[in-house]
Amino acid sequence: MTPPRRFKDSIYEQFARLGKAISAPKRLELLDLLCQGPRTVEALAEQAGISVANASQHLQVLRAARLVETEKKGLYVEYRLAGDEVCTFFFALRALAESRLAEVEQVARAYFEARGAMEAVESEELARRVRKGEVTVLDVRPPEEYRAGHIPGALSIPIGELKARLKELPKDREVVAYCRGPYCVMAVEAVELLRKKGFTAHRLEQGVIDWRARGWRVEAERPGARR
Amino acid sequence: MTPPRRFKDSIYEQFARLGKAISAPKRLELLDLLCQGPRTVEALAEQAGISVANASQHLQVLRAARLVETEKKGLYVEYRLAGDEVCTFFFALRALAESRLAEVEQVARAYFEARGAMEAVESEELARRVRKGEVTVLDVRPPEEYRAGHIPGALSIPIGELKARLKELPKDREVVAYCRGPYCVMAVEAVELLRKKGFTAHRLEQGVIDWRARGWRVEAERPGARR
DNA sequence: TGACTATTCAAGCGTCCGGTTGAATACTGG
């Protein structure tokens, strides 16, 4: 084999390492979760709906591709993205999928329409109202994620506690719930519950990361903690 | 299986379609070639060093992922990128690989150093001289690619014809050769040949696409043909 | 030190994937 051929082969083989790393759906889900913040293997496995051993395996593939890093924290191993570029890249992939694969929109529409949570209100219009403080903003993600960064003025009520903490929400004010992003279902469930209880509720498609990506302000409990 | 789980699974499965498409080295090479401009199956197969049937197979995978499109042109089928976003995405992948995978730089360095073509001159400094017209700029890519877009003032001599057309180059002027980008080897071979023949020659790392990406002017034979 | 536990390793199974080969298809040009 000619030397230039050898060279090209090894270069593209390296590029393909990244491709292989993001070629399994479950790995992408893990990556998405890690974009929200660091987690333990167990948490990742549970949230992605796979066994711990399987999650561990996938995570090692991601680590071999240098997309994630580990750190021992007490009894647990914490996994986190190897850098912000990784998250950026994942978002680029997501954007490309949305723009080129009609199926993504179909699947999303089918699900959200079935749950009756498709927005009548324009996303832009809703974001405007959120920024102006005209509505009660509800962050239904786990508290750690809220702490790492949230939309200014948002209330933190994890989706699991919402039913029991409904009284914290003023009944006469429109509620806008959000979670991790356009494909996160927690806000959808929150809106469903709220409407059943008589609230006027809408779902904000953007997650905190999209929010920040637009250049809008994000509040964090520990200043400097960007994730 | 719970409905949200089903939904997530199908969403990430869609994302993974793109991942799978770029998980094979040869497919990445084909994508890279297509970033330079449309080609026939035969040309792609030859340039990537694989059989025609194999290339056709890979191209269909890329097409299934909506990354490339086909158009029948006379006796040939022309493949081209499905959109500029695809090229952008490929470059994002390349950038991520360069920043996260030390191996890429190692492989590249090993090859270029072995061929003695590692730049003593800084890339920035060289680009400056090219833009000021202080050197003879040589485009060693196939004529079609030159026609689709080249650095202003560049001479088009395909690498295969260089030996026979050396007399077209002024001997007393520094020559700077370029081809498709940092991992394209044609310019390396050109510099090798030129130096052997007594020229002062350097290799410009950037290809036309990188050149344009920096906001610098590109000349095209057919105005409007951006690739 | 010893019990406990989060994580990783190892082996096995079914499936998918990349590449080859040879034939089929579809289209051009005379």
Add this chain to the structure above:
DNA sequence: CCAGTATTCAACCGGACGCTTGAATAGTCA
């Protein structure tokens, strides 16, 4: 209509991959 050709299809093989199961490892906490 026919010969020629570019491309695709179909079948096949070896290897890699995803997931499961069960055991091993490494570390913590009492």
